[in-house]
Amino acid sequence: xxxxxxxxxxxxxxxxxxxxxxxxxxxxxxxxxxxxxxxxxxxxxxxxxxxxxxxxxxxxxxxxxxxxxxxxxxxxxxxxxxxxxxxxxxxxxxxxxxxxxxxxxxxxxxxx
Amino acid sequence: xxxxxxxxxxxxxxxxxxxxxxxxxxxxxxxxxxxxxxxxxxxxxxxxxxxxxxxxxxxxxxxxxxxxxxxxxxxxxxxxxxxxxxxxxxxxxxxxxxxxxxxxxxxxxxxxxxxx
Numbered sequence: 001x002x003x004x005x006x007x008x009x010x011x012x013x014x015x016x017x018x019x020x021x022x023x024x025x026x027x028x029x030x031x032x033x034x035x036x037x038x039x040x041x042x043x044x045x046x047x048x049x050x051x052x053x054x055x056x057x058x059x060x061x062x063x064x065x066x067x068x069x070x071x072x073x074x075x076x077x078x079x080x081x082x083x084x085x086x087x088x089x090x091x092x093x094x095x096x097x098x099x100x101x102x103x104x105x106x107x108x109x110x111x112x
Numbered sequence: 113x114x115x116x117x118x119x120x121x122x123x124x125x126x127x128x129x130x131x132x133x134x135x136x137x138x139x140x141x142x143x144x145x146x147x148x149x150x151x152x153x154x155x156x157x158x159x160x161x162x163x164x165x166x167x168x169x170x171x172x173x174x175x176x177x178x179x180x181x182x183x184x185x186x187x188x189x190x191x192x193x194x195x196x197x198x199x200x201x202x203x204x205x206x207x208x209x210x211x212x213x214x215x216x217x218x219x220x221x222x223x224x225x226x227x228x
Contacts, residue, residue, distance in 0.1 A: 032215055034216075036219075041203075041222070041224070042221055042222065043116075043118075043205055043219040043220050043221040043222045044156075044205070044207075044219040045219070046216055046217070046218070046219075049215060049216060051215075089155060089156070091156075093215070097161065098144065098146075098209055098215070098217065099146070099158055099161060100146070100156075100158065100207075100217065101158075102155040102156045102157075103155060104154065104155045105155055
Protein backbone atom coordinates (compact mmCIF):
# COMPACT_ATOMS: atom_id res chain seq x y z
CA UNK A 1 0.00 0.00 0.00
CA UNK A 2 1.39 3.36 -1.03
CA UNK A 3 2.26 5.73 1.78
CA UNK A 4 3.24 9.34 1.25
CA UNK A 5 5.19 11.21 3.92
CA UNK A 6 6.08 14.88 4.09
CA UNK A 7 8.81 16.42 6.16
CA UNK A 8 8.85 18.78 7.94
CA UNK A 9 5.28 18.96 9.20
CA UNK A 10 5.68 22.67 9.82
CA UNK A 11 8.24 25.28 8.82
CA UNK A 12 8.68 28.93 9.73
CA UNK A 13 11.16 31.05 7.77
CA UNK A 14 11.92 34.75 7.35
CA UNK A 15 10.91 36.43 4.13
CA UNK A 16 13.42 36.07 1.30
CA UNK A 17 14.77 32.71 2.34
CA UNK A 18 15.02 29.83 -0.10
CA UNK A 19 13.47 26.64 1.22
CA UNK A 20 12.95 22.99 0.41
CA UNK A 21 9.96 20.83 1.23
CA UNK A 22 10.35 17.07 1.14
CA UNK A 23 8.01 14.30 0.07
CA UNK A 24 8.71 10.58 0.11
CA UNK A 25 6.67 7.63 -1.09
CA UNK A 26 7.03 3.92 -0.44
CA UNK A 27 6.04 2.47 -3.82
CA UNK A 28 8.14 3.85 -6.66
CA UNK A 29 5.78 2.61 -9.40
CA UNK A 30 3.97 5.91 -9.63
CA UNK A 31 2.20 7.39 -12.64
CA UNK A 32 2.84 10.99 -11.66
CA UNK A 33 3.43 13.20 -8.63
CA UNK A 34 1.79 16.51 -7.93
CA UNK A 35 2.34 19.38 -5.54
CA UNK A 36 -0.60 21.40 -4.27
CA UNK A 37 -1.11 24.45 -2.12
CA UNK A 38 -3.96 24.72 0.37
CA UNK A 39 -4.89 27.92 2.15
CA UNK A 40 -6.74 27.60 5.49
CA UNK A 41 -10.32 26.43 4.99
CA UNK A 42 -9.94 26.41 1.24
CA UNK A 43 -9.63 23.93 -1.57
CA UNK A 44 -6.44 22.97 -3.36
CA UNK A 45 -4.48 24.79 -6.02
CA UNK A 46 -2.32 22.69 -8.29
CA UNK A 47 1.27 23.95 -8.38
CA UNK A 48 3.30 21.43 -10.35
CA UNK A 49 2.76 18.01 -11.91
CA UNK A 50 5.69 15.73 -12.69
CA UNK A 51 5.17 12.72 -14.90
CA UNK A 52 6.95 9.52 -13.86
CA UNK A 53 9.35 9.90 -16.80
CA UNK A 54 10.34 13.45 -15.82
CA UNK A 55 12.96 14.67 -13.37
CA UNK A 56 11.69 18.13 -12.60
CA UNK A 57 9.19 20.86 -13.35
CA UNK A 58 9.47 24.59 -12.84
CA UNK A 59 6.92 27.35 -12.49
CA UNK A 60 8.12 30.79 -11.52
CA UNK A 61 9.84 30.61 -8.13
CA UNK A 62 8.85 26.97 -7.69
CA UNK A 63 10.87 23.97 -8.76
CA UNK A 64 9.86 20.39 -8.09
CA UNK A 65 12.15 17.43 -8.59
CA UNK A 66 11.38 13.75 -8.72
CA UNK A 67 13.67 10.81 -8.00
CA UNK A 68 11.37 7.89 -8.58
CA UNK A 69 13.89 5.19 -7.80
CA UNK A 70 14.52 6.53 -4.31
CA UNK A 71 10.88 7.45 -3.76
CA UNK A 72 11.50 11.16 -3.21
CA UNK A 73 10.38 14.53 -4.43
CA UNK A 74 11.34 17.99 -3.32
CA UNK A 75 9.64 21.34 -3.78
CA UNK A 76 12.04 24.24 -3.87
CA UNK A 77 10.67 27.72 -3.22
CA UNK A 78 13.01 30.56 -4.08
CA UNK A 79 12.94 33.96 -2.39
CA UNK A 80 9.98 33.14 -0.17
CA UNK A 81 7.28 35.74 0.43
CA UNK A 82 4.61 36.07 3.14
CA UNK A 83 2.02 35.23 0.48
CA UNK A 84 3.62 31.80 0.17
CA UNK A 85 2.32 30.94 3.65
CA UNK A 86 0.03 27.93 3.25
CA UNK A 87 -0.01 24.17 3.57
CA UNK A 88 1.81 22.36 0.80
CA UNK A 89 0.65 18.89 -0.11
CA UNK A 90 2.27 16.34 -2.32
CA UNK A 91 0.28 13.55 -3.86
CA UNK A 92 1.00 10.59 -6.11
CA UNK A 93 -1.09 8.90 -8.75
CA UNK A 94 -0.39 5.20 -9.18
CA UNK A 95 -2.23 4.43 -12.38
CA UNK A 96 -4.75 5.60 -14.93
CA UNK A 97 -7.49 5.67 -12.30
CA UNK A 98 -6.01 9.07 -11.42
CA UNK A 99 -6.72 8.57 -7.72
CA UNK A 100 -4.55 10.91 -5.66
CA UNK A 101 -2.80 9.63 -2.55
CA UNK A 102 -1.87 12.58 -0.39
CA UNK A 103 0.84 13.21 2.11
CA UNK A 104 0.02 14.90 5.39
CA UNK A 105 1.34 18.26 4.25
CA UNK A 106 3.88 20.86 5.35
CA UNK A 107 2.51 24.00 6.98
CA UNK A 108 4.68 26.90 5.86
CA UNK A 109 4.81 30.30 7.51
CA UNK A 110 6.89 33.02 5.89
CA UNK A 111 7.46 35.83 8.36
CA UNK A 112 7.67 39.42 7.06
CA UNK B 113 -8.33 28.13 -16.02
CA UNK B 114 -10.79 25.39 -15.16
CA UNK B 115 -13.15 26.21 -12.30
CA UNK B 116 -14.91 23.82 -9.95
CA UNK B 117 -17.54 25.08 -7.54
CA UNK B 118 -19.06 23.50 -4.47
CA UNK B 119 -22.31 24.32 -2.75
CA UNK B 120 -22.83 24.98 0.04
CA UNK B 121 -19.50 26.27 1.31
CA UNK B 122 -20.55 25.42 4.84
CA UNK B 123 -23.49 23.72 6.51
CA UNK B 124 -24.56 23.04 10.06
CA UNK B 125 -27.15 20.37 10.66
CA UNK B 126 -28.68 18.33 13.43
CA UNK B 127 -27.70 14.73 14.03
CA UNK B 128 -29.84 12.35 12.00
CA UNK B 129 -30.53 14.66 9.09
CA UNK B 130 -29.22 14.29 5.53
CA UNK B 131 -27.06 16.83 3.78
CA UNK B 132 -26.44 17.18 0.05
CA UNK B 133 -23.26 18.74 -1.32
CA UNK B 134 -22.97 19.73 -4.98
CA UNK B 135 -19.81 19.78 -7.06
CA UNK B 136 -19.92 21.50 -10.45
CA UNK B 137 -17.35 21.92 -13.19
CA UNK B 138 -18.18 25.36 -14.57
CA UNK B 139 -16.25 25.58 -17.81
CA UNK B 140 -15.40 22.02 -18.76
CA UNK B 141 -16.96 18.60 -18.84
CA UNK B 142 -15.73 16.24 -16.15
CA UNK B 143 -15.57 12.59 -17.05
CA UNK B 144 -14.64 11.78 -13.51
CA UNK B 145 -15.15 13.50 -10.19
CA UNK B 146 -13.50 12.53 -6.92
CA UNK B 147 -14.73 13.13 -3.40
CA UNK B 148 -12.28 13.65 -0.54
CA UNK B 149 -12.66 14.17 3.19
CA UNK B 150 -10.25 16.11 5.35
CA UNK B 151 -10.29 16.09 9.14
CA UNK B 152 -8.66 18.97 11.04
CA UNK B 153 -4.90 19.10 10.60
CA UNK B 154 -4.96 15.93 8.54
CA UNK B 155 -4.50 15.31 4.87
CA UNK B 156 -7.12 14.55 2.26
CA UNK B 157 -8.47 11.03 2.08
CA UNK B 158 -10.19 9.81 -1.05
CA UNK B 159 -13.73 8.63 -0.37
CA UNK B 160 -14.99 7.68 -3.80
CA UNK B 161 -14.58 8.03 -7.54
CA UNK B 162 -17.58 9.11 -9.54
CA UNK B 163 -17.94 8.57 -13.29
CA UNK B 164 -20.74 10.17 -15.23
CA UNK B 165 -23.63 7.79 -15.78
CA UNK B 166 -22.29 4.95 -13.66
CA UNK B 167 -22.17 3.93 -10.04
CA UNK B 168 -19.51 5.43 -7.84
CA UNK B 169 -16.55 3.38 -6.68
CA UNK B 170 -15.94 3.67 -2.96
CA UNK B 171 -12.64 3.35 -1.15
CA UNK B 172 -12.20 0.72 1.50
CA UNK B 173 -13.85 1.68 4.76
CA UNK B 174 -16.25 4.21 3.23
CA UNK B 175 -19.91 3.27 3.68
CA UNK B 176 -21.65 3.59 0.34
CA UNK B 177 -25.10 3.61 1.94
CA UNK B 178 -24.11 6.52 4.14
CA UNK B 179 -22.34 8.60 1.51
CA UNK B 180 -24.51 8.56 -1.58
CA UNK B 181 -22.86 9.84 -4.72
CA UNK B 182 -24.63 10.74 -7.93
CA UNK B 183 -22.92 11.89 -11.11
CA UNK B 184 -25.89 12.56 -13.33
CA UNK B 185 -24.19 14.84 -15.84
CA UNK B 186 -20.73 15.73 -17.06
CA UNK B 187 -20.76 18.90 -14.98
CA UNK B 188 -22.44 17.87 -11.74
CA UNK B 189 -21.79 15.36 -8.99
CA UNK B 190 -23.54 15.30 -5.64
CA UNK B 191 -22.55 13.79 -2.31
CA UNK B 192 -25.35 13.13 0.17
CA UNK B 193 -24.39 12.39 3.75
CA UNK B 194 -27.34 10.40 5.07
CA UNK B 195 -28.32 10.34 8.74
CA UNK B 196 -25.36 12.50 9.60
CA UNK B 197 -23.70 12.17 13.00
CA UNK B 198 -21.12 14.35 14.76
CA UNK B 199 -18.29 12.07 13.63
CA UNK B 200 -19.19 12.96 10.01
CA UNK B 201 -18.22 16.56 10.69
CA UNK B 202 -15.39 17.27 8.30
CA UNK B 203 -14.24 19.26 5.30
CA UNK B 204 -15.46 17.65 2.08
CA UNK B 205 -13.66 18.52 -1.15
CA UNK B 206 -14.40 17.42 -4.67
CA UNK B 207 -12.16 17.41 -7.70
CA UNK B 208 -12.99 17.10 -11.36
CA UNK B 209 -10.98 15.58 -14.18
CA UNK B 210 -11.67 16.13 -17.85
CA UNK B 211 -10.29 12.75 -18.67
CA UNK B 212 -8.52 13.27 -21.95
CA UNK B 213 -6.02 15.99 -22.64
CA UNK B 214 -4.75 16.58 -19.14
CA UNK B 215 -3.68 14.71 -16.02
CA UNK B 216 -4.65 17.66 -13.85
CA UNK B 217 -7.56 17.48 -11.46
CA UNK B 218 -9.25 20.73 -10.51
CA UNK B 219 -10.43 21.09 -6.95
CA UNK B 220 -13.49 22.75 -5.56
CA UNK B 221 -13.23 25.16 -2.60
CA UNK B 222 -14.61 22.60 -0.16
CA UNK B 223 -17.65 22.30 2.07
CA UNK B 224 -17.38 22.48 5.84
CA UNK B 225 -19.95 20.16 7.43
CA UNK B 226 -20.71 20.47 11.13
CA UNK B 227 -23.15 18.00 12.65
CA UNK B 228 -24.52 18.96 16.05
